[in-house]
Amino acid sequence: MLLLKMVLYQYLKGNQSPATWFEEAQLNQAMQWLGRGYAPARRTWYEFRDRAGKFIERVHQQTISRALDEELLDPTTGVQDGTAVAACASRHRMVNRPTLEKRMEQLDAIIQDKFDGEVPKWVPATDSGKEDLAERMKQASDVLAERIEKNASKRSDKRRDPDKIQVSLSDPQAPLGRDKLKVFRPLYTVQCVVAPNSHLIMSYCCEPSVTDVGTLAPMMDKTQQAVGGRLKTMLADAAYCSIVDLQDCQQRNIELLAPVQSNAFTESKTQQNPTRQIPREEFEWNPAENYYRCPQGHRLEYLDRARKQRHGDRQLWEFRYRCDPTHCGACLLADRCLRPQSACRTIKRLEGQELLDAQRTKMADPAVQARYRLRGQTVELAFADSKGNRRLTRFHGRGRSRARTETGLMVVAQNLLRLDRLERNPLTPMKMRT
Numbered sequence: 001m002l003l004l005k006m007v008l009y010q011y012l013k014g015n016q017s018p019a020t021w022f023e024e025a026q027l028n029q030a031m032q033w034l035g036r037g038y039a040p041a042r043r044t045w046y047e048f049r050d051r052a053g054k055f056i057e058r059v060h061q062q063t064i065s066r067a068l069d070e071e072l073l074d075p076t077t078g079v080q081d082g083t084a085v086a087a088c089a090s091r092h093r094m095v096n097r098p099t100l101e102k103r104m105e106q107l108d109a110i111i112q113d114k115f116d117g118e119v120p121k122w123v124p125a126t127d128s129g130k131e132d133l134a135e136r137m138k139q140a141s142d143v144l145a146e147r148i149e150k151n152a153s154k155r156s157d158k159r160r161d162p163d164k165i166q167v168s169l170s171d172p173q174a175p176l177g178r179d180k181l182k183v184f185r186p187l188y189t190v191q192c193v194v195a196p197n198s199h200l201i202m203s204y205c206c207e208p209s210v211t212d213v214g215t216l217a218p219m220m221d222k223t224q225q226a227v228g229g230r231l232k233t234m235l236a237d238a239a240y241c242s243i244v245d246l247q248d249c250q251q252r253n254i255e256l257l258a259p260v261q262s263n264a265f266t267e268s269k270t271q272q273n274p275t276r277q278i279p280r281e282e283f284e285w286n287p288a289e290n291y292y293r294c295p296q297g298h299r300l301e302y303l304d305r306a307r308k309q310r311h312g313d314r315q316l317w318e319f320r321y322r323c324d325p326t327h328c329g330a331c332l333l334a335d336r337c338l339r340p341q342s343a344c345r346t347i348k349r350l351e352g353q354e355l356l357d358a359q360r361t362k363m364a365d366p367a368v369q370a371r372y373r374l375r376g377q378t379v380e381l382a383f384a385d386s387k388g389n390r391r392l393t394r395f396h397g398r399g400r401s402r403a404r405t406e407t408g409l410m411v412v413a414q415n416l417l418r419l420d421r422l423e424r425n426p427l428t429p430m431k432m433r434t
């Protein structure tokens, strides 16, 4: 408990390094007061950080329960968003399969004293360093094989050259993607669900992923667990509003407030495109007879269907509808409606499309838009605080489990600070209800 208090204080000061905690415990009076004079060895701090992963989720749960008991948290509404945090890994040490295989062979020969020639600069000087690198290379090889296999299972037009698929040697578990500054690097994605009025973080996770796709349902379940099933509404951006997400919300009886359009940038880009086809929205859908009617009044009849892969193991049917080529061939709108070299217009419709259409209509309502405005004022503040004030722009420890522990420590530190402020303000509980 003493160590946890000291570590949370260090997180609020923006220090995530156990080596810094060790120094601060020697020199900082506040640390000495929190630890009642206890100043453990450097190694103890590193071991404590690894151990904290086992109980930090429980501490977070206790903080949320206390806020609920004191009526400082309205659990009915949550705002979800994600942010990329750089892994503890160099962006200059990413390798592809041929390079990794070559280096593994070289390192193996060096460890067994069978290497002729000059030892490369990437080889550590000590024996323990070499063994550590050999272990990470083995792990990197497994991760890379998984990535190459996943790439091979993709559609041919989405598949990449296997030799261009890379892995980080510093932290093999971290996926490679672009951060907010568009820098390609190993990173993790942190997801948070924040209560809009109290700004307490109700649930969090840190995943080895470069996008927010597929995180809504797990975060809703986590939040429900934390608040005893009292969550009723989720606010999120368009990345969390696919058909699968809407189906998940429907199953859990939770209302989702999120726009359907990907984002304003994409929309304006699409509108600027001079070769843009007449969009599907201008075709009239007839669900009773299962056909579309085009702007010229002709029917697009059902043609066929195909399975489409979505995040995880989820699949959706995609139905195709086609207009008779004789109508399209003589149509005045053919220039705007058909693709070059195409004889007739085809429209695709995903299973559950009606959910997206209904969501689009709902989000156009001014009353819903007013409720949705809460989103921007909420979750971004938590990320701005952790990155700007607490300097969590890069994880200190390598690997997924340390990244998760560090996220948990930061969330608990932020929540305790916020809870303290809420408890000191006697007027606040009356403002908590949304």
Ligand code: SF4
Pocket (backbone or CB within 6 Å): 294, 295, 296, 297, 298, 323, 327, 328, 329, 331, 332, 333, 334, 337, 338, 344, 345
């Ligand atoms: S090109 Fe075909 S589908 Fe498009 S408006 Fe003309 S007739 Fe209808």
